[in-house]
Amino acid sequence: MTWANKKTQTLQCKQGAVRAVRFNVDGNYCLTCGSDKSVKLWNPLRGLHLKTYSGHGYEVLDAQSSGDNSHICSGGMDKTVVLFDVSTGQAIRKYRDHAGTVNCVSFNEESTLILSGSLDCSIRTWDVRSRKNQPIQVLDEAKDSVTFVQVSDHEILSGSADSRIRRYDLRIGRMFTDFVGKPVSCVNFTRDGQCVLVSAQDTSIKLFDKDTGEMLNEYTGLKNSNYKIESCLNQSDTHILSGSEDGKIYVWDLVEAKLCDTLDHETSRAVHSISHHPSQPAVLSACGDNVSVWESNSEAGDVS
Amino acid sequence: MASSCEDSDDDFVVLGTPVPEIQEGVPLKKPTNVQDLTARDKHGRRRFHGAFTGGFSAGFFNTVGTKEGFMPSEFVSSRDKKNDGRQEFRPEDFMDDEDFEEHGIAPRKFATVSSYTSEERKRKLLDDAQQITAKSSIDLGSSIMDLVIPDRVPIGIKLLRKMGWREGQGLGPRIKKKKKKGKKAASAKGVKMYGCAPPPSDEADSDSDRYVPEDMSEVSFAPQDVCPISLEAKDNVHGLGYRGLDPSLALSGSHINLFDTGGPAKSRSRGKGIKGQAFGVGVFEDEDEDIYAQEDMSQYNNTMDGGKSKDSNFGWTAPREHGKVNVPVSYVGKLLEGFCLSSKPLKPGRKFPPPTLPRHFKPQHWFRKKRITSHLPEDIGVDGSESGSRSSGLTAVDRGLILGETPVMSSVFDLIPAHDKQRIEATKEAISMTQSLTGSEAGPSKSATQQAGPTESGAFSQLSEMRETTESTQAKPGSFLSKFKPAEVTPADNGSTSTSGAAPKAPLFQGGLNFQPFRKDPVKQERYDRYLTLVKQGVQDPYSSVVSSSMTEWDRSRERDEFAKAAKIFRPLSAMMSSRFVRGAMIDDDTAEKPMEAESEKSDQGKAADMKMFGKLTREEVEWHPDKLLCRRFNVPNPYPGSDIVGLNTVKRDKYSVFNFLSFGDYQPSETQEPPSAETKRKNETTETTEPETGFHKRKKPTLASVFKVLDDPDFHKPFAPKPETETADGGTTETLEAPGNDEGNEKPDEDSAPDMDLFRAIFKNSDSETSDDSDDDKGSNDLGDEKEESDAEDVKDVTLVASPEEQRTGSPSHTPPSKEAIKDELSPETTPVNQELTPIHRQSESTARLENPFSSVQRDPGVKSRRGRSRWEGKSVFSVLDDLDVESKDTTPNGDSVASRLSPSQTETVTVDENTDEYGPRLPPGLSSTPAPSISASIQPVVREGEPRRLYSREADRKRHKHKKEKKKKSKHKKDKKGKKHKKKSSRSGKSKQESSGSEADSESSDGSEVSDNELIERFKTVSKKSGLTSNILAKKL
Incomplete structure (x- = not known):
């Protein structure tokens, strides 16, 4: 089994509804964003709660840790983007320029920038290094709420509720807009950076060629009609995982688009946020008020 | 006595200090305050000092705090009497004579030395007497001695002794010891004891200290010397059990044992009896906190977990036990402290299913349409006739009319005089006609088609009518007003046009209501009407129920497409407008709205997306300028080093501007209004192939x-069969159907x-x-x-x-x-x-x-x-x-x-x-x-x-x-x-x-209908009216 298929831990987050769960860069820790205005740091594989970060004024919707694990950025319904210091738990910066709920945040690769997508149809880029409170640039090309932002070394990828994904290529200075047809809930680069995985409010997830915008594959079966369901790729780009509104995680083979497995949470609640370990077959999924940790049941065998 | 009487002053005893007599000229002394009074000792020295001056008269002659300070002890050391520095000090060394006084801390008083007390003296006397008697060999006997020497034993003891009491015995009558040994032995014999024997009973224990021989059962013993329980008589007026403040307890000053749990003490205080405060609390009140009560550890938290000291440990938490509370995975929510989930779920309350809806039920209330037309006189007449049957249907206007009032104008159209209205109608007719002509560029007028009679196939008339109606539906205010000019022409023309019977009774902008695209074919039109109603009801596959059996399969499929398209296209303007605006409580009509709504969302990209044809069709690419700093932070060279533009290069036209929408007929996109110079320039380009690009690259x-x-x-899906045929048909006149x-x-x-x-x-x-x-x-x-x-x-x-x-x-x-x-x-x-x-x-x-x-x-x-x-x-x-x-x-x-x-x-x-x-x-x-x-x-x-x-x-x-x-x-x-x-x-x-309602495309679509300008309209009119020979009149009027 190359994908996670066994639930090994359940983190009782005790922070209300868990809005998002994110692995850190090396996959040893994870962050959960709760509706009780807090961000929590966990060791998911051992189920340890390490620290709570508070400083938001309303529900936290997304968080990401920086590449050196020293900072955490988070955005929430209080329209702010907050930068936390990991060790002290203090909020170092609060960026208040968005006019609406911040749906998603992302560091750039060097963690010198924070990009935040918001309900106000814009992505704002914040310079972590300076003390300015104004964004460097506002990418307001979206016509509807920006739901997801991803960053590669020279690209900014955003999904929006206007059914488009936008890719800003900083090297060549162009913006590519692809119409997907349905409001986009999640976009992801594949790990090789050649393709884009798009979750829209549809019964399928689509894999697009990054350069041409053509659809390479389609993964059907899930249910995504109301929520911001996230999808991700596994550590080696061989499988595609997605949450669903029927309380399951769907796992497809990337090439064959065949449904390999469904990880049932035994609940009717939507599994809306998932995050894959960067190097191991382990997945975190947020459902309701707790986070499930899924690992491959043959992992021990692999190690031995 | 007389002398004493004379000297009367001596008779009185003077107590206290006499008030000083008031002397003249001497200012009155101020009365001394209490704080000014100082206590002084007998030497007149001040007895008490302030805290910093030694408190009590401190030091030798109050020298503490003075310049002299405490008097040092002198150090003396000689050869024979060495001072080894370990001089022993007694407390008295640090005391002055005041301390030794009667009220001092170590009072000294004179007392007789013990050798001079009576006891000692008696023994001395005894000893002396014995020595004497022993020498003189005369036994005086103790009785003599007793007589001689006074006995100082208290009388009570003497009396007790007389009663047989001896020292060490208790008081009271003698008691006999009960026999207990036998009993004990018997009990021990009868009961087998296994394991550890219980400790002996306290009775036996209490008696064990005294040895009682077996046979001396008759011997009585004196009672033990114990202090008897004192039964105190109540001799005060306090409440029962009340004890006043015990000074020994209150001021004990002793060690307060904090670690004494004090549980029993508390329970004692809460026990029966009235204890504690002098003034009790009511039955219904809680006892006040005893703020003077001794503290004990029960009032403190024993555990450290409760306190959340956030900053002390920076929020780091220790690893926690897992599986302590096993909450099922499915359970979402907070489990209350001390509660656990019940194993069996609650029985859900009885549910009543919602009523089943009728099949064609739409969850919206449609108000009856009685807006503009209801005020027209004929309608009113109809309403009035109905009023008898249901008076509730009367509107205010109706009632007013019944009462003979002039109706209040609720519509602009009411204000238009009759002949103007007629003119508007005629104009509309003319417009529609001319527009129908524009559509097919060279079509005959409608009246011409009507007059053509039996020869016409009806196809074109359908065409023209369709066009007419679409264009009337899509008629926009701007273009319409511009077309008001030819209105003068119309009255003369009215007669001829009215014969066509197409003059709509409905208000202008509801032109689509009575649209009949297949009027020439009444059967078909009837089918179409039924089809529309079915569509409105939301029936799936409405055509199947409409189709006539006499048609061939091919006809059917064709007609199905026709109907679908017609239903899509011919929607009233109101529906189009309403797609732009938020719908209010009621709209003008809802004809064929539903298919429109469904269709209007589709854009080209949407269609491409629906067909899964992502790629070029769904992709847009524009120039985008990142901020300089953004590039630097991304470690990417700036793609546009010179430009100071940030973001998108182009300024997009606001799609949703109201003005874009309102500029119906007269508005032309800027490209179309290029000056002729540009045109000629373009013309000069010899290569024609470049022309489309230049013209339309935007x-x-x-x-x-x-x-x-x-x-x-x-047709797209049809095979391209005719292709070869057409190739050969070049220049030929062959007609292929x-x-x-x-x-x-x-x-x-x-x-x-x-x-x-x-x-x-x-x-x-x-x-x-x-x-x-x-x-x-x-x-x-x-x-x-x-x-x-x-x-x-x-x-x-x-x-x-x-x-x-x-x-x-x-x-x-x-x-x-x-x-x-x-x-x-x-x-x-x-x-x-x-x-x-x-x-x-x-x-x-x-x-x-x-x-x-x-x-x-x-x-x-x-x-x-x-x-x-x-x-x-x-x-x-x-x-x-x-x-x-x-x-x-x-x-x-x-x-x-x-x-x-x-x-x-x-x-x-x-x-x-x-x-x-x-x-x-x-x-x-x-x-x-x-x-x-x-x-x-x-x-x-x-x-x-x-x-x-x-x-x-x-x-x-x-x-x-x-x-x-x-x-x-x-x-x-x-x-x-x-x-x-x-x-x-x-x-x-x-x-x-796509018939889409969003964005500028809808604009262009809507502007499509108003392409006919006034001039062309007049031209068309001429042709139309020539038939009836009225052209010259019209033109004369016009010019």
């Missing part, structure tokens, strides 16, 4: 969008769609590359020919493209020489004479060619042209799409003319520029024109087309035309409009297919 998106027109087209819709293709093989086709081909992998190549070739040569034909290329461009294919084919020999001329002409547009010379010839030839084989051009190149022109054709009239099958099957004759007819407007317009040409005469009414019978009889025959062959006869019209120079100017202006119209058509091609 409109990339619409062309892309138009691909879907092709997809939508039912097989290719429906090819005529439309011929109409407008405009170059704009060429990229679409390529793209389309690329996408759909169509194999008709050959035909497209052909068409491209045609294009190139045709364009050359076009230019010569129309010197004014401004509006020609589209039209030439339209005209070119058949020109190439029909009159290619005659065209080649003029084409050279045309090039010349292009290079020098001012040379009008050449142009004038050329145009008639060319025109003649073309028209003759067309007359010769009016149908040849139709089927010339169906494969190619249908492909290329489809989008255009859709943009032009959907009805042609809908009904062209009908047209072809039913009336074969006029079919070809439609092609030519599409050419005609541009030609006529170009002619109008050349004022001297005799060719101008398109406005001749059919009645005056003698020759072209087919044009009249053919319902399809457009007005302009009629004029064309009749150019030679149109001198009469020419004469009139001189009167209307103003008109011509307007016309030339209108040419631009027309050109704009063409552009719009192109863009609206997309709009047609």
